[in-house]
Amino acid sequence: MPSITGTTIRIEFRPELTSWRGKLLSGDPRGEQIHATSFLRKRLIVLDSELAQDWPELSRILVHELFHFAWVRLGNPIRLSYEDLLRGELKSRARGELGWSAEWRKKALRPTDVAERNRKWREYMAESFCDTAAFLYSECPHHDEYTLKSRWRQQRMRWFALLLEKRPIQL
Numbered sequence: 465m466p467s468i469t470g471t472t473i474r475i476e477f478r479p480e481l482t483s484w485r486g487k488l489l490s491g492d493p494r495g496e497q498i499h500a501t502s503f504l505r506k507r508l509i510v511l512d513s514e515l516a517q518d519w520p521e522l523s524r525i526l527v528h529e530l531f532h533f534a535w536v537r538l539g540n541p542i543r544l545s546y547e548d549l550l551r552g553e554l555k556s557r558a559r560g561e562l563g564w565s566a567e568w569r570k571k572a573l574r575p576t577d578v579a580e581r582n583r584k585w586r587e588y589m590a591e592s593f594c595d596t597a598a599f600l601y602s603e604c605p606h607h608d609e610y611t612l613k614s615r616w617r618q619q620r621m622r623w624f625a626l627l628l629e630k631r632p633i634q635l
């Protein structure tokens with residue numbers, strides 16, 4: 465587990481979270497159900513209240529959201545290195561991911577998204593980074609969303625050990 469520094473991030477639980485037209489709703493029938501979301505500038509994480517009953521899942525989702533704050537502060541060299549890692553995986557046709565959030569984006573990627581490094585590719589990279597962190601550092605060792613093969617998991621584990629765990633992670 466790496467050490468972490470940074471200023472306060474507020475965490476709130478709200479019931480029945482949905483995402484509707486880019487907005488976060490609570491207790492409203494509109495939109496798609498979500499577990500959590502982060503507001504990077506407000507330094508706020510909102511979690512669905514139901515997660516409070518399920519520690520392994522709560523820890524997985526919370527680590528994922530916390531690492532969104534880390535991703536934006538990583539700096540370009542480290543982000544580029546993670547990008548190289550993912551490009552290598554795609555070239556080798558590695559299937560699966562370490563969370564649904566990364567996996568559905570990966571499945572929707574087209575070669576032009578990768579070549580142009582457009583928004584879809586950048587969102588996939590961020591989600592993949594956060595899902596990998598959740599896989600490595602949460603207290604949720606088994607999950608049916610961990611679909612990436614062991615060989616690639618090992619490679620990501622080594623990347624995190626080499627590039628992230630040497631100094632405190634800035635949130």
Ligand SMILES: [Zn+2]
Nearest residue numbers: 528565591594
């Ligand atoms: Zn995310």
